[in-house]
Amino acid sequence: MARPSNRGTEKTSNQNTKNSYSTATYIRLSYESYYTDSESIENQKLLLRDYLKQHREMVLCEEFIDDGKTGTDFERPAFERMMKAVREGAINCIVVKDLSRFGRNHVEVGDYLERIFPLLGIRFISVNDGYDSFAKTCDKEQLLLSVKNLMHEMYARDVSKKICSSIKIKQKTRKFYRSAIIPYGYKMGLTEYEIDEQTAAVVRRIFQIFVSGESMYQICSTLNREGIASPREYSKNKLLYTKSNEDACWFTSTVQRILKNEIYVGTMVRHKTEQELYNDKKTEAVEEEDWIRVENTHPAIIDKIIFEKVRRKLNKGSTKRGKQ
Structure with a gap:
């Protein structure tokens, strides 16, 4: 964090005046x-x-x-x-x-x-x-x-312990909170995510193009060329099309997050990280086999068969890079 500005405050030298x-x-x-x-x-x-x-x-x-x-x-x-x-x-x-x-x-x-x-x-x-x-x-x-x-x-420790305990109980009973950031492709209904047809169409298109053989870079180029707002830009203005600027641009990392996100098949995934502030424990990643998944918590945008094809293709690409 940058040092705060001190405009309006009085600066002094190391030499104190008497009684100051x-x-x-x-x-x-x-x-x-x-x-x-x-x-x-x-x-x-x-x-x-x-x-x-x-x-x-x-x-x-x-x-x-x-x-x-x-x-x-x-x-x-x-x-x-x-x-x-x-x-x-x-x-x-x-x-x-x-x-x-x-x-x-x-x-x-x-x-x-x-x-x-x-x-x-x-x-x-x-x-x-x-x-x-x-x-x-x-x-x-x-x-x-x-x-x-x-x-x-x-x-401080009691509040932190109660919050951590409450979250763990909800996870074990398969009850989940909805995150403050609504996933791209959805909007918040009264109790669960609902499909935002405008952006859901973009999500479906990303999956279809990737399955057809195009790279994530090519997908970004197409979306940027057509002026489709990135998830960050859309969350601010709720406009599907936007003028080109830094926030509006699609990046391969954004496309990859969408392609890997199980939210789009109606599955809620939690417990990817854990932290216990009351024990001064910093945030740590949790092994994937210990993640908690609950299916059918909200409407799916992507068919599970298509999602699995994308997963296999992503895993195959990761394996190739690992051997290089």
């Missing part, structure tokens, strides 16, 4: 968070800038923003840049909206607050928690702060 602090604000929003407006990036910015206006001894040097990063660990690009600035002596004060924005791991957050920041002489302020490490009442508030922090971590 070279201050960084830290903002984070988790990618899995169903955040409220108060937690949004812009509202965190407004709250922290307003706080600094009321505390003139804190001179804002830079805003560090991790958008779409979990709080269960500290491997975040903006956070690491901020700590680099701290170690270089450019920053001696950090201000956050609340501890949950700083992090949700009780042990690591406690290590920063009780050991690392005091050792480096860093003033740490959590606005909504009313915490200021340089305040005289800091020691009295420390226990309450630690309890709050533990609750944040437990909440």
